[in-house]
Amino acid sequence: MTILVTGGAGYIGSHTCIELLNNDYNVVVVDNLYNSSKKALDRVKEITGKDLKFYKGDILDKDCLEKIFKENDIDCVIHFAGLKAVGESVGKPWEYYNNNITGSLNLIEAMKNAGCKNLIFSSSATVYGDPAQIPITEECPKGKCTNPYGWTKWMLEQIFTDMHTADPDWNVILLRYFNPIGAHPSGLIGEDPNGIPNNLMPYITQVAIGKLPELGIFGNDYDTPDGTCVRDYIHVCDLATGHVAALKKIKENCGVSIYNLGTGVGYSVLDVVNNFIEATGVNVPYSFKPRREGDVPQCYSSADKAKRELGWEAKYGIKEMCRDSWNWQQKNPDGFGEAESL
Numbered sequence: 001m002t003i004l005v006t007g008g009a010g011y012i013g014s015h016t017c018i019e020l021l022n023n024d025y026n027v028v029v030v031d032n033l034y035n036s037s038k039k040a041l042d043r044v045k046e047i048t049g050k051d052l053k054f055y056k057g058d059i060l061d062k063d064c065l066e067k068i069f070k071e072n073d074i075d076c077v078i079h080f081a082g083l084k085a086v087g088e089s090v091g092k093p094w095e096y097y098n099n100n101i102t103g104s105l106n107l108i109e110a111m112k113n114a115g116c117k118n119l120i121f122s123s124s125a126t127v128y129g130d131p132a133q134i135p136i137t138e139e140c141p142k143g144k145c146t147n148p149y150g151w152t153k154w155m156l157e158q159i160f161t162d163m164h165t166a167d168p169d170w171n172v173i174l175l176r177y178f179n180p181i182g183a184h185p186s187g188l189i190g191e192d193p194n195g196i197p198n199n200l201m202p203y204i205t206q207v208a209i210g211k212l213p214e215l216g217i218f219g220n221d222y223d224t225p226d227g228t229c230v231r232d233y234i235h236v237c238d239l240a241t242g243h244v245a246a247l248k249k250i251k252e253n254c255g256v257s258i259y260n261l262g263t264g265v266g267y268s269v270l271d272v273v274n275n276f277i278e279a280t281g282v283n284v285p286y287s288f289k290p291r292r293e294g295d296v297p298q299c300y301s302s303a304d305k306a307k308r309e310l311g312w313e314a315k316y317g318i319k320e321m322c323r324d325s326w327n328w329q330q331k332n333p334d335g336f337g338e339a340e341s342l
């Protein structure tokens with residue numbers, strides 16, 4: 001089976017490529033390297049001892065997509081490519097809607113033309129907005145997003161669902177990721193944020209290595225056990241195996257299926273900091289700051305449906321997530337080096 005992985009050089013995409021190769025899938029990657037480096041794919045090959053096919057290309061470029069489908073017999077697409085910086089999306093809505101929505105419309109047009117109707121999409125727990133219930137099941141209604149990035153996920157879920165409604169031959173799996181952290185245990189690939197990180201774990205590792213002076217914890221007066229926000233952190237390697245499980249499901253002509261990919265366990269910001277210190281022996285100075293706009297107090301999954309229907313569950317615990325994030329940061333203090341710009 002041949003899988004087209006859009007955005008396969010990125011953080012989650014590169015870890016997923018490893019799992020795909022280890023499970024003997026043929027892998028074709030398209031990535032414009034806007035937020036990633038080709039080095040990640042070289043390291044995927046190094047880790048697996050297997051090859052993959054790489055197209056440096058943009059999903060906004062219809063000709064590029066047509067060429068890829070002409071040159072390869074693609075059975076299924078795993079669609080990671082997209083812009084993902086929440087704060088940036090507020091100031092650049094056009095860029096986010098254009099890249100994420102137009103790019104995805106181009107992709108499904110190329111898929112349609114090629115007769116490939118199997119799609120696994122990287123969605124996010126952000127579509128639940130301020131969740132109606134905790135833990136969040138897939139039946140929980142979609143909520144109001146707080147930023148254009150979130151809306152692109154919300155809208156794309158609807159667009160892909162409508163494709164199936166119009167033509168039931170389409171199989172669409174919407175994977176709603178909770179908070180991916182960690183890195184491949186080899187320390188060869190991991191998350192490489194541009195500039196000062198917005199997300200918690202890369203911020204912690206950069207404080208730990210001395211690049212940033214201290215962590216600001218956004219809010220300690222939430223209605224949670226220790227007053228800091230609670231999230232469902234999941235090891236990126238677990239997320240990767242979730243995609244292989246989804247591929248097996250899509251072969252059963254599953255129609256539209258939605259799965260949370262989380263651990264089902266919530267950790268507060270302070271829990272994460274304390275686990276990081278215990279797992280690594282490295283101190284992380286912090287101070288409390290005002291709440292960050294748009295944050296919800298608690299967001300963690302019910303992971304039951306993925307276990308029941310995909311036979312998948314997360315294996316790594318919070319200490320391993322901290323250990324592997326730190327291992328990657330230590331071995332690659334400057335990430336992969338300069339990513340290419342558009």
Ligand code: NAD
Binds near residue numbers: 177
């Ligand atoms: P990432 O930025 O590391 O990976 C995305 C990849 O897509 C990058 O390599 C980038 O260069 C590529 N890309 C972007 N626009 C493109 C375009 N027009 N054409 C071709 N390639 C393009 O992000 P990630 O963390 O690996 O996330 C992967 C997917 O999962 C994204 O869709 C993201 O929104 C989603 N997601 C991520 C998280 C998270 O916390 N990391 C959470 C929920 C959902």
Ligand code: UD1
Binds near residue numbers: 087203215216217294
């Ligand atoms: C954020 C996005 C979400 C996106 C996800 C993955 C927002 C509001 N939500 O989720 O849409 O899918 O990233 O990219 O941006 N924290 C600190 N100090 C920091 C950084 C974070 O205290 O320097 C706290 C936050 O307040 C939050 C927790 O750590 O409570 C996790 O934050 P983060 O890693 O940014 O993820 P989310 O906000 O859950």
